[in-house]
Amino acid sequence: MPRPLTARLAKLLPDPGPARALTYSSLVNSIGRGLFVTASVVFFHQSVGLSAAQVGLGMTIAAVVGLFAGVPMGHLADKVGPRLITVVAGMTAAACILCYLLVHHWWAFVLVASAAAFAQASAQASRGALIAGSVPAEQRVRTRAYLRAVTNGGWTIGAPLAGIALYYDVRAVYMGLIAIAAALNVVGALLNLRVPKLPPRESSARESMSTALRDRPFLTLAVLNAIMNIHFGIQNVAIPLWVVERTNAPAWVISLVAVINTVSVVALQVRASRGSGTVDGAARAMRRAGFLLLAACVLYALAAGEPAWVAAVALALGAAVHVIGELLHASGGWGLSYDLAPPHAQGQYQGLFLTGFQIADIAAPALLTTAVVGWGLPGWVLFGAIFAATGMAIPAVARWASRTRVTPVPDPAVA
Structure with a gap:
């Protein structure tokens, strides 16, 4: 029944x-x-x-x-x-x-x-x-x-x-x-x-508000993550302008890209998070995300100057590759920010990681419209290379951060 x-x-x-x-x-x-x-x-x-x-x-x-x-x-x-x-x-x-x-x-x-x-x-x-x-x-x-x-x-x-x-x-x-x-x-x-x-917790009361800011390995990871976060502006800012101004694709492709992203996040984010629950796994996810974002940027760039149907296919493929990179990037960021933060200072460490996202959110529109929409293919390749290089750097910084962690104190809230 x-x-x-x-x-x-x-x-x-x-x-x-x-x-x-x-x-x-x-x-x-x-x-x-x-x-x-x-x-x-x-x-x-x-x-x-x-x-x-x-x-x-x-x-x-x-x-x-x-x-x-x-x-x-x-x-x-x-x-x-x-x-x-x-x-x-x-x-x-x-x-x-x-x-x-x-x-x-x-x-x-x-x-x-x-x-x-x-x-x-x-x-x-x-x-x-x-x-x-x-x-x-x-x-x-x-x-x-x-x-x-x-x-x-x-x-x-x-x-x-x-x-x-x-x-x-x-x-x-x-x-x-x-x-x-x-x-x-x-x-x-x-x-x-x-x-x-x-x-x-008593240890939280004794902690300085600048603890996270003075944690150089974690701060470096937050900066690298902020650079990666610029890719979120591609869908909201760069793609609408790119489609309308630099490609022959119909305007409805903008909605198609948004649908691909939203549906994929709802359906696949949990599955994509597997393996990112440790520092090593999260760092590997970030590295893979960087290369996928590079591939997505190249696919988006290939839509310029092509017939409408070719441009639409290139943009759709770019969106599909992009969202996989996005899912891995999000999962990797959570794994790193949680595992590398002291149990008694999770709030300020999560706040620092969030600040990187906010900075990228402010900077992305100007950077993307100038480099991507203004320069075309060179701009797309430049940002793709930045994403890939950032992703490649994160595992080494994550290992540095792991070496500088003190022995974790058991967290009674989740014991």
Whole structure:
């Protein structure tokens, strides 16, 4: 007799416990983020009356402000407990979303966007520590992989729903969508309370906030990872401009590339994380990711000047190779950041790794549009070579970091 639908769905979830609670939180949060991000830029332009340049500059300023959240708020999470900071930061981010309804001037937009960016970065850093403290060490990478797949699934739910507001394009509908997004963020933050509370550790209270920054091997890995993170901007920034300005491919190929990426992350991220739960395995994954990103860049470049169908095939193949590299890069980054961080300082170490991602997110648009879209084939090859060289360097740096680790102290939270 076929099992009920609820039973089949339950099989897709992690076992009851912290991982399942984190799954529910991630899903609800990502639906809310998908709703808000998809429609927010149009809302700021059409309803609030900000120019495209004002929105872009304001979001860049906010992103820079967010850079200063990861390490200090991660350190605070180590000292007082990551669950508390994750919930408070999530609730603060939700309040900031509601505050957008009161924005009528550019300076107010910058203030709200900056506060939201700081809160979101704080939540991400403390959430990394929450996962580290509540999930057994051997399951952390797999759990992060599962949560990333869930997050992408949530975005695919939230983004199309935002189309309702875009269709009607009136302030009242935008306001309702923003209120729903804020409510989802509140629920997502509160769902973290289902994760058992992690007591602060005495060793965390004695730790300096600059510990991670003074850890030269780990800092070097964070910088190398930041360089690798630039590839995330290829799909969001480089591909749309490349397709429209430098290839004969139809514009719908941009959506095809996005679909290939999203579906692959949802379906394959957990499988791709296998073997990345150790420093050596994570470093090997990063090295393979570098070469795959090089191959993807070459395939993207080959689309220029070719007939439409050839360009479309080259772009689709590039997207397929790219996402495999992305999956391995994400898994390798989790493995390195968790295994090389002291158990009592996971918050600030996760915050430092997050800061590298944020820096890449800020730098990628300008770098990619200049080198890739502006230079064409040489630009693609240059970035591909940078990704490959970075991936090749990571195993040696990871070995350096391993040699400098002190003997790990058993973590009572996951013992």
